[in-house]
Amino acid sequence: MLQKRSRGLLALLLIVLEWTRPGLPSPLRPICDLRVLEPFILEARDAVVAMKSCREGCRLSESVTVPQTAVEADVWSKKTALEQAQEVQSGLWLFQQALNLLRTSVTNAALHSHIDNTIRNLITINAVLRSLNIQEYTPPANVAELQGTWRVSSATDLLQVHFNFLRGKVHHLLVDAPACHQAVS
Numbered sequence: 001m002l003q004k005r006s007r008g009l010l011a012l013l014l015i016v017l018e019w020t021r022p023g024l025p026s027p028l029r030p031i032c033d034l035r036v037l038e039p040f041i042l043e044a045r046d047a048v049v050a051m052k053s054c055r056e057g058c059r060l061s062e063s064v065t066v067p068q069t070a071v072e073a074d075v076w077s078k079k080t081a082l083e084q085a086q087e088v089q090s091g092l093w094l095f096q097q098a099l100n101l102l103r104t105s106v107t108n109a110a111l112h113s114h115i116d117n118t119i120r121n122l123i124t125i126n127a128v129l130r131s132l133n134i135q136e137y138t139p140p141a142n143v144a145e146l147q148g149t150w151r152v153s154s155a156t157d158l159l160q161v162h163f164n165f166l167r168g169k170v171h172h173l174l175v176d177a178p179a180c181h182q183a184v185s
Contacts, residue, residue: 031131032180037171040121044163047114051156057107063153064098065143067091069164071172081178088173089129089137090146095162096122097143102155118162125170132179 051058067090076084096119103115130136140146152158174180 030179031128041166048159050114060155061105063151065149066161068148069168071168085134093139132177
């Protein structure tokens with residue numbers, strides 16, 4: 001548990017240090033190192049494993065909307081950077097809503113730390129996106145307006161989709177972020 005928490009804290013510390021480094025012009029320098037994403041992926045995997053082993057007090061009270069996780073390279077590459085960013089941000093927002101519901105549904109105290117950590121990680125991932133000059137996301141008035149979603153009814157499925165989303169669309173967004181390519185050239 002301590003090792004998991006230290007990985008997340010290390011990633012958060014790297015982000016904060018980038019923000020507070022003296023002499024940095026505003027806006028923030030882009031965080032383009034994919035190693036920043038690794039602890040979040042590992043912690044998401046750990047949450048899936050913990051949820052799979054849970055036998056009592058670990059149910060989702062109602063089904064939730066989650067983003068599609070499949071990334072077809074040719075389709076993804078044809079999207080503009082803004083479309084890619086909005087797709088990832090809408091997915092992160094959906095996970096925030098779903099995890100908040102899961103937090104209130106789960107009575108297993110051991111799982112609360114995994115859920116809380118996952119929620120904190122979503123906030124940090126959004127901070128990474130802001131460092132890439134990706135505009136703040138404005139959620140729709142109605143979830144039904146979002147394209148490329150589906151519903152899951154189990155907590156395990158929710159966390160598995162979250163894990164896949166980080167490995168897929170979030171990873172691709174960071175790899176393709178224009179701010180990272182500008183920093184290199």
